[in-house]
Amino acid sequence: MPVFTRFHKPPQPGDGPPGDTTGTEDEGTDRGEREPAGGTAARRTAKPPVCGAPSRSLPGRVLTRLRTWRTRCPRTARAVRPAATVLAAALVLGALLLPNTLPALHAGSFLKIPAEAVVGAVLVLVLPPRPRLAAAVLYGLGLTVLTTVNLLDLGFNEYLGRGFNAALDWDLLPDARSYVRDTLGGGVATAAAVGAVVLVLLVAAVLVAASVRLSGVLARHRARSTKGVLIAGTAWVTCSAFGLTLSGGPIASERGAGALRVHAQRTVDSLRDEAAFAKEARADTFGDTPPGELLPDLRGKDVVFAFVESYGRSAVEDPAIAPGVDRALDASTEALGKAGFAARSGWLTSATYGGSSWLGHSTTMSGLWIDNQRRYRTVTAGDHLTLTKAFQRTGAWDTVGVMPGVQKGWPEEKWYGLDKVYDAFDLGYRGPKFSWSTMPDQYALEAFQRRVHGKKRDRPLMSFVILTSSHQPWAPLPKLVGWDELGDGSVFDAIRKAGNKASDVITDTTESREEYGRSIQYSVTSLTQWLERYGTADTVLVFLGDHQPIARVSGPRASRDVPVSIVAKDPEVLERIGGWNWTEGLKPAPDAPVWRMDSFRDRFLTAYGSTPHPSKG
DSSP: OOOOOOOOOOOOTTOOOTTOOTTOGGGTOOTTOOOOTTHHHHHHHSOOOOTTOOOOSOGGGHHHHHHTHHHHOHHHHHHHHHHHHHHHHHHHHHHHHOOSSSTTOSGGGGSSEEHHHHHHHHHHHHSOHHHHHHHHHHHHHHHHHHHHHHHHHHHHHHHHSSOOOTTTGGGHHHHHHHHHHHHHOHHHHHHHHHHHHHHHHHHHHHHHHHHHHHHHHHHHTHHHHHHHHHHHHHHHHHHHHHTOEETTEESEEOHHHHHHHHHHHHHHHHHHHHHHHHHHHHOBTTTTOOGGGSSGGGTTOEEEEEEETTOOHHHHHOTTTHHHHHHHHHHHHHHHHHTTOEEEEEEEEOSOOSSOHHHHHHHHHHSSOOOSHHHHHHHHTSOOOOHHHHHHHHTSOEEEEEOTTOOSOOTHHHHHTOSEEEOTTSSOOOSOOBTTBSSOHHHHHHHHIIIIITSOOSSOEEEEEEEOTTOTTOOSOOOOOOGGGOTTTGGGHHHHHHSOOHHHHHTOHHHHHHHHHHHHHHHHHHHHHHHHHHOOTTEEEEEEESSOOOHHHHOTTOOOEEEEEEEESSHHHHHTTGGGOOEESSSOOTTSOEEEGGGHHHHHHHHTTOOOOOBOO
16 A cells, blocks of 8 residues: 655745645645645646546546545535534534433523533544544544434433433333334334434434544644633633523533433443342232232122223313313213212322333232333232232132233233233224224223123122223324124224324324323223223222323423222222222312322222231242
8 A cells, every 4th residue: 555645845946936835735635645746836737627527437436536526626625624614513512412302402502611522622632643533433423322312312201201211211112113113104113213223323424524523623723722622621610610501501511421421320220220129029018918818898899990091190180181081070970970880089190101001000000119111020020919910819800801902922911810811802803993002992891891791700800901092192083982883893994084194193292182182081981981881789990090191292390190090889899998088089189199109009908908918028
């Protein structure tokens, strides 16, 4: 490989006067190119290649032409160079100052002095060429990591109301892809997955190139760069010392380093938590309670635990959503009252928010705070007593699960203590899907009645029902039809075709909030009509939400609370929970008691006569 070096030669006839800088490196001559024969005068008289002229070189020399474009197009090069430098600086500063929440994403967020930029500039100025290049590449890759986690934070905060957790949340990405596939189609899901990978690679290439570009500029203009770094460093220290702020945040920013530090600490804490939680899950207040001492005051009752997807406090209290939902709750309370049912309602604080419904289900049933996937896997792999399993353990109930959202193997049924699970393929549905939801709640409840609840049996039934029609994106939505018209679900074909498109609702926050409210009205009304139609004197219905809807719908400051109601005809069932001070009816009062969701299991077991016999694991 030839080695090119800079060299000096005696002045030649025709050379320009001393100090003439025409054709120097800064004017477009590539470092490493030999001087044309005849020196500067030869360059002046030689006819340069025409910029953009067709190339006679072979395709294999395209790369060489790209490397020499500054020689062939000096005017373009002189115009592009400063623009490229400014763009590189903007990209680096933007990556360092990018917020991780949408409300913080405004112009003022980028009017800061990032400490990481000052430190990076200092490193560039003190390092020799090769280490400087390596440092610039690593700096660009670090910016890629920072940008990726910030973008993930943006998405998680928008939908789940929390930041991304590198130790826990990678497992959710396949579920996200499945959700997009079921909502918008397989082609969109594949395109989104490929696009995400390409985007990360593109961000990496751009930020590495920007970092290398800036390091070269700083090194070539070392004197001016040193002064600039001193000024920026002094300004940062001054702003930090006096606590100067702009647009609600400090001017002296450590946003990049702080974000990575938070993510690192979050990951470490999550890994430590796994071991501590495994120990906690082995201990159980009712773990050694004999079967005869479990739930004696509910013997002979048909008990239904039903979860309404995304049924959160916002549905009952948010002024933009609540009016329609509250009317539905009031109407249902009145209709059930006429049928002889009474209800009490309160609030539970969910372990999850905006998604991951299974965490809410398992927290309620297990009495453990299960707020991430690792905890969920840990507890479901053990034998911690669930509320549903307590019914099975007594031997006094048959136990079933009705899971229209389950479309693959579900090994958790053993942990939940269910004798039989009816999934999406076991309910005889032949109608259309409604986005993510495999079937309307009204049909799922009617199929439950036909296949399970309405059949004669030797023992009462404990049922675990997960409803899905109020799952995002809330488009298209089913509508109530006559219960005798449900058939195999084909009646919903026309309703599905006339409904909104998921893609239209997902992109419109106002429309999402309206459709979310309608979905809750539909699900709650379906459930209470089922109870009114098929409930008996021995039926006890416990229904609640699993979590609040996504943050874009519930709002950035919404609580994690969900409504919970117990409905029965037998007054003794409600007398057992008289000390809970819950609100009469299906709509909990704003000042009704608020309990953590993991406290419900023990309160319920105790209220209905269970005797604690702790197991230490």
